[in-house]
Amino acid sequence: MKITIEALADGAEEEIIIRTNTMDSDIINLIYAVKAGRNRITAFYENEIVQLDSKEVYYFESVDNKVYACCEKKVFEIKQKLYELEEIYKQTNFVRISKSMIVNISKVSKIVPMFNGRLEGVLCNGEKVIITRQYVANLKKKLGI
Amino acid sequence: MNFLKVFINFFSTITLGIVFVCAVNMSLSSGYDVPDSVLWQVLLSGFITSIMTSIGAFVFTAINTKIKLVAAVVIHYALMSVIMISLGVWFDWLNFDIKGIVMMLISVAVVYLIAFLLNYYIIKKEAEGINIALEKHNKRNQ
Numbered sequence: 012m013k014i015t016i017e018a019l020a021d022g023a024e025e026e027i028i029i030r031t032n033t034m035d036s037d038i039i040n041l042i043y044a045v046k047a048g049r050n051r052i053t054a055f056y057e058n059e060i061v062q063l064d065s066k067e068v069y070y071f072e073s074v075d076n077k078v079y080a081c082c083e084k085k086v087f088e089i090k091q092k093l094y095e096l097e098e099i100y101k102q103t104n105f106v107r108i109s110k111s112m113i114v115n116i117s118k119v120s121k122i123v124p125m126f127n128g129r130l131e132g133v134l135c136n137g138e139k140v141i142i143t144r145q146y147v148a149n150l151k152k153k154l155g156i
Numbered sequence: 157m158n159f160l161k162v163f164i165n166f167f168s169t170i171t172l173g174i175v176f177v178c179a180v181n182m183s184l185s186s187g188y189d190v191p192d193s194v195l196w197q198v199l200l201s202g203f204i205t206s207i208m209t210s211i212g213a214f215v216f217t218a219i220n221t222k223i224k225l226v227a228a229v230v231i232h233y234a235l236m237s238v239i240m241i242s243l244g245v246w247f248d249w250l251n252f253d254i255k256g257i258v259m260m261l262i263s264v265a266v267v268y269l270i271a272f273l274l275n276y277y278i279i280k281k282e283a284e285g286i287n288i289a290l291e292k293h294n295k296r297n298q
Contacts, residue, residue: 104297117297122286124279127216127225130286144217145158147282154289 041102054080054087063087065103069134070114071096083136106153108132109143116153163210169274170209171202173267181263197247204243205236209271237264 019025027045031038051062068080073093080087091099097107104117114132122142123131130142142150175198182190212232219225241250241260250256 116290117294119290122283122290124276124283126276127219128213128275128279129217130279130283141220151286151289154286154293156285156289 052080052087052089052091054089056085056087061087065100065105066115066117068105068115069118069136069138070112070140071105073111081138106146106150108146108150109141112140114140116150159210159214162213163206165275165278166209166213166271167202167206169271170206170267171198172274173270174198174202174205176270177263177266181259194247197243197249201240201243201247205239208232208235208239233264233268236268237261240264 029038029042051064052068054061054063063080063082067082069083070081071089071093072079072081078089078091078093078096080089089096093111093113096105097113100113104115105113106116108114114134118135119132120135121133123133125131129144130147132140132142134140178194178198209232212228212235216225216228216232219228237260240263241252241257244250244256244260245252250260
């Protein structure tokens with residue numbers, strides 16, 4: 012595939028044009044990756060609307076039909092559903108680790124085995140998240156194991 | 157598929173534990189002729205206890221507190237003991253008296269420990285593998 016990069020004049024709007032014969036899954040995933048990389052998440056924090064960088068998010072969690080984006084210290088409410096976030100960020104560092112959680116693996120410092128057969132992820136801020144056995148294969152695949 | 161995988165994992169570790177306990181018991185009891193059927197009995201015991209343990213594993217993994225986990229382990233151990241005592245009486249492995257029951261409780265505890273340690277070792281190795289990949293991944297993304 013040929014890649015052409017053109018330098019733009021100051022102030023000109025950046026643009027990506029994809030020329031393809033077939034809209035296959037590779038192209039679709041590429042579009043998702045570009046969009047997720049650039050997209051900022053619209054979130055709500057104490058009645059204010061804020062724009063979050065997805066790289067700041069440690070994990071997304073669904074609790075009582077509400078979805079939260081948990082960052083280092085703050086928790087933001089977001090309007091997307093967990094399955095939508097999983098689709099949007101599937102080509103990035105985010106991976107589903109349980110029915111109610113999608114974690115940013117670049118924020119996971121280590122994985123610890125638990126006595127009941129589960130795995131626990133320790134995040135960079137010290138928080139611990141449970142990795143359900145059902146989703147361990149997901150995590151391994153993401154890490155290329 | 158997941159249940160089958162869990163079952164095969166438990167069946168191999170539990171049956172290995174039962175074989176180990178049987179071997180020790182046979183070595184200790186001199187002059188005891190081992191019938192051919194004992195191999196099938198060991199496999200059947202392993203099968204029944206593994207089925208129960210595999211079902212229990214799905215309950216175990218959903219437990220979040222230490223107290224509930226300890227309670228689940230005690231209940232599971234008691235259930236395994238009842239199953240093994242019943243099978244032991246049926247297979248003529250033990251006399252249904254205090255000594256026989258205590259010996260079976262100890263045997264179940266030994267099998268329990270072997271299966272627990274083997275499974276924990278497998279999970280620990282799995283976590284180590286993930287940690288190595290995670291470290292590489294995070295270095296690449298820094």
